[in-house]
Amino acid sequence: MALLQIAEPGQSTAPHQHRLAVGIDLGTTNSLVATVRSGSAVVLPDTAGFGLVPSVVHYTADNSVTVGHLAQARQIDDPRNTIVSVKRFMGRSVADLPDASSTPYRFVDAPGMLKIKTIAGEKSPVEVSADILRELRIRAEQSLGGELVGAVVTVPAYFDDAQRQATKDAARLAGLNVLRLLNEPTAAAIAYGLDNAAEGIYVVYDLGGGTFDVSVLELTRGVFQVRATSGDSSLGGDDFDQRLYCWILQQAGLTTPSDKDMRLLLSRAREAKELLTDHHTTRITAVLSDGEAIDLELSAETFQTITAQLVQKTLTPVRKALRDAQLATEDVKGVVLVGGATRMPHVRKAVADYFKREPLTNLDPDKVVALGAAMQANALAGNRGDEEWLLLDVIPLSLGLETMGGLVEKIVPRNSTIPTARAQEFTTFKNGQTAMAIHVLQGERELVQDCRSLARFELRGIPPMPAGAARIRVTFQVDADGLLAVSAKEQISNVEASIIVKPSYGLADHEIAQMLEDSMQNAEQDKNARNLLEARVEAQALLDATRSALATDSALVSPDEHGNIMQLLTQLEICQQGEDIQAIREATEQLNRITEPFAARRMDVGVRKALAGQRIDELG
């Protein structure tokens, strides 16, 4: 029986018409899926009760894929085929990576976006992300008991077009209909209901496992604009563990522990860190592989002292973000904490001291982004009734095109609310010029070389005119996901080159089509396997029935008929062992047909037996 959720007044759906929608936080370290059930946003846990899925994917030679905790366990013995933190590679080329050599992966420089060589073949970050998203989709469908209408997937506010498109492609590959990409800080703000709060400036401080992001949002008329973002891509909760681990080594007088001891002590460090969130002291105990026992007492004060520098380090990007937005701490109306590491009391205190106000902490900082995304998904799927729900996002970076001299002319300034369309007129540079190259760029810088190239296309067939006479109108359209289409039209002759901009990260449509096809081919295989099994089962049933009929009623068949039946029976037995579904079906059908008269005779005999010795009037 389907389980029901409580709907908003007047919003009950017809049976089988539930609009199931989820929010997905596709994180660097962990990912989550959440939904709105009976009016409350909740994270969907797995059967073991875990809400967080480590963003880790493990590939094997036989093409099996594991995701999450199981994959994480393989990180140590099979690091090359265990992809962690794939989000860092989304929409990136090898040249974009500052520290490619410090990872265990074998990168392949594909056009636009890198690929990672694994035992199961080259994997693009899009495919790896899709494997994580697929896991979340399946969990959601099992938890909600039906297919999803769509999902809102969150992305960092600083993600550029290529990274956003890559995320969207990954979702599509995972079989998700993306209702909207949503900026992570915006999602966190929605989870706290700030979209209904007073207009003003809000800061989202997001200290995750391995990354730190700070965003300055401005809320006006229910719309969040990202005023500034900053952060540190290699600063997170793991660094606190590392720092504590070093302290343990120091205290215990160890220098170079074995890999096994290092992992043990690191996990002890993490446990101690988490305990100190609501305890004043804790003991760190461990027995090393050489039998040496470690037993240390750690006070919250000591922990705070040894990690104070890390906390201070987060404040540098905070200052920078405020400076970029030309704001002071007094302008900030509220501060939202996101990320598990913000549970540490001294982190909270540092943020409170800096902004001179208590940050919002009553929602689980690990879940707040997914919860906000779920609320947005619920609204976009149409489950919210008559309440007004405004568009909530803006484009993060300006969009423009190249003009003479390698300069960038901005068409859509950053922080324009989306969807948006902007147009500007350009003209020809030379007499008789019949074509114009249009180079679409993203970024805040003035020179082409400093901005990110998104696409190039040409407008051809401009009638020959003196330089400066042609009027070419270039229109930029950004849809609700922040994705871009550009068109150019010469106004006098009406020649037009309207083109959908493909972000130049390199996953061409045919590649995406190929991936989709691959997944569909697998579906085909699955279906065939099932058909084969069904045909075999059916054949077996007929074989059994025929044999038992022949055994009991052999008197009812002529020797000729018996021979024919036996022949087809043997034929079906042979086919049944094979893989040819059609052959099994045909042989089944043949045997079925030839035994029909025999079956009819058996039936007659049966009826006669039943009726023998009974008078007609007894039969009523």
Place this chain on the structure above:
Amino acid sequence: MALTLSEKAANHVANFLAKRGKGVGVRLAVKTSGCSGMAYKLEFVDTPIPDDLVFESFGVKLFTDAKSLPYLDGTELDFVKEGLNEGFKFNNPNVKNECGCGESFNV
């Protein structure tokens, strides 16, 4: 004639109402639709309708209308977990047939 909540269901409804921040109870009703004739309605109640029939179970108010009650009389609304899925279930003694999924029924 009465409608009830199981204690578990009552706790969940109370919890949902608290998180939602508004609402006076929950409405159980039937409407004609679905593959087996009738379907359940389960909604939050912000403002009761004048002719509503009101029951109370474990401190939670249950609302229904006179038309629905004959089909629901004796129903206990339960909250159950099935694998990863969880939600409310109508234990309705009047039901003769359900569609496969149990979302619609006839009496």
